[in-house]
Amino acid sequence: MPIQSSVEIVDVTKDPKYERFLYWCIFHTKKEFIGKSIHKTYKHRYEYLKTMIPKGFRKKVLFYKGDHVGMIEYAPVEASGFPIIGENVIVMNCIWVHKRAAGHHFGKLLIEHMMEDKKGTTGFATLGCEGFHRVYVKKDDMEKLGFYSLKSMKVKHKGKKKGGCFTIHLMWMPVVKNAKLPTWNESKLMEGLYFCEHHPLYHGKHGCAELRFILEKH
Numbered sequence: 001m002p003i004q005s006s007v008e009i010v011d012v013t014k015d016p017k018y019e020r021f022l023y024w025c026i027f028h029t030k031k032e033f034i035g036k037s038i039h040k041t042y043k044h045r046y047e048y049l050k051t052m053i054p055k056g057f058r059k060k061v062l063f064y065k066g067d068h069v070g071m072i073e074y075a076p077v078e079a080s081g082f083p084i085i086g087e088n089v090i091v092m093n094c095i096w097v098h099k100r101a102a103g104h105h106f107g108k109l110l111i112e113h114m115m116e117d118k119k120g121t122t123g124f125a126t127l128g129c130e131g132f133h134r135v136y137v138k139k140d141d142m143e144k145l146g147f148y149s150l151k152s153m154k155v156k157h158k159g160k161k162k163g164g165c166f167t168i169h170l171m172w173m174p175v176v177k178n179a180k181l182p183t184w185n186e187s188k189l190m191e192g193l194y195f196c197e198h199h200p201l202y203h204g205k206h207g208c209a210e211l212r213f214i215l216e217k218h
């Protein structure tokens with residue numbers, strides 16, 4: 001049987017049936033959410049979704065033989081989770097394909113799905129990390145998917161969880177020839193991110209209310 005016939009890409013953005021997929025990374029998706037309401041537990045995420053879904057945020061989950069093994073989320077710059085600036089640019093907040101599903105080109109499939117969904121854009125942007133102590137959102141992974149680094153900044157974490165230097169890259173995948181290049185708001189980036197509590201640059205993991213900037217330039 002061709003692999004495509006066992007693959008389904010589902011929009012989990014609006015259907016309450018998929019709410020847990022909106023709040024958790026697919027690999028942390030528990031069957032039932034136990035305890036406090038999901039909105040109270042993930043309040044930054046809740047605020048982000050409430051504001052940005054109407055502005056074009058989308059999250060898609062890839063099911064392979066009924067098993068959720070991949071996801072991608074993206075939004076127009078004005079609704080994205082990263083402080084990226086650009087004209088008619090779509091920002092990919094996150095992509096993840098589980099190792100157990102590697103080798104099926106699901107990453108590329110999710111990218112193609114996003115490109116088809118957001119036809120008419122000048123290009124796609126995201127962030128990639130290099131030299132970060134955790135293996136998430138690596139620049140190399142983004143390169144495998146077709147992005148290249150436009151600019152970068154060497155940083156270090158301040159606050160609760162310090163750690164070594166690493167480099168953040170603004171990654172770009174143009175669609176239109178001679179597209180105007182995106183950039184980022186450096187000061188906002190140093191504050192950290194709020195859209196996802198599992199993201200390595202999540203403010204809450206490294207900062208606290210008193211610490212506005214969780215990163216410092218190195």
Ligand SMILES: CC(C)(COP(=O)(O)OP(=O)(O)OC[C@H]1O[C@@H](n2cnc3c(N)ncnc32)[C@H](O)[C@@H]1OP(=O)(O)O)[C@@H](O)C(=O)NCCC(=O)NCCS
Nearest residue numbers: 095096097102103104105106107108136137138141144199
């Ligand atoms: C990046 C990622 C999405 C790729 O997904 P995938 O389904 O394994 O990738 P694909 O099978 O579509 O492969 C894409 C390309 O990369 C290549 N590739 C994949 N894994 C590779 C590896 N380990 N080494 C070298 N090349 C590799 C493939 O050959 C393919 O290139 P091709 O089209 O020229 O053949 C996946 O590895 C991943 O989820 N990484 C973690 C991302 C992350 O940190 N997300 C969490 C954020 S908190």
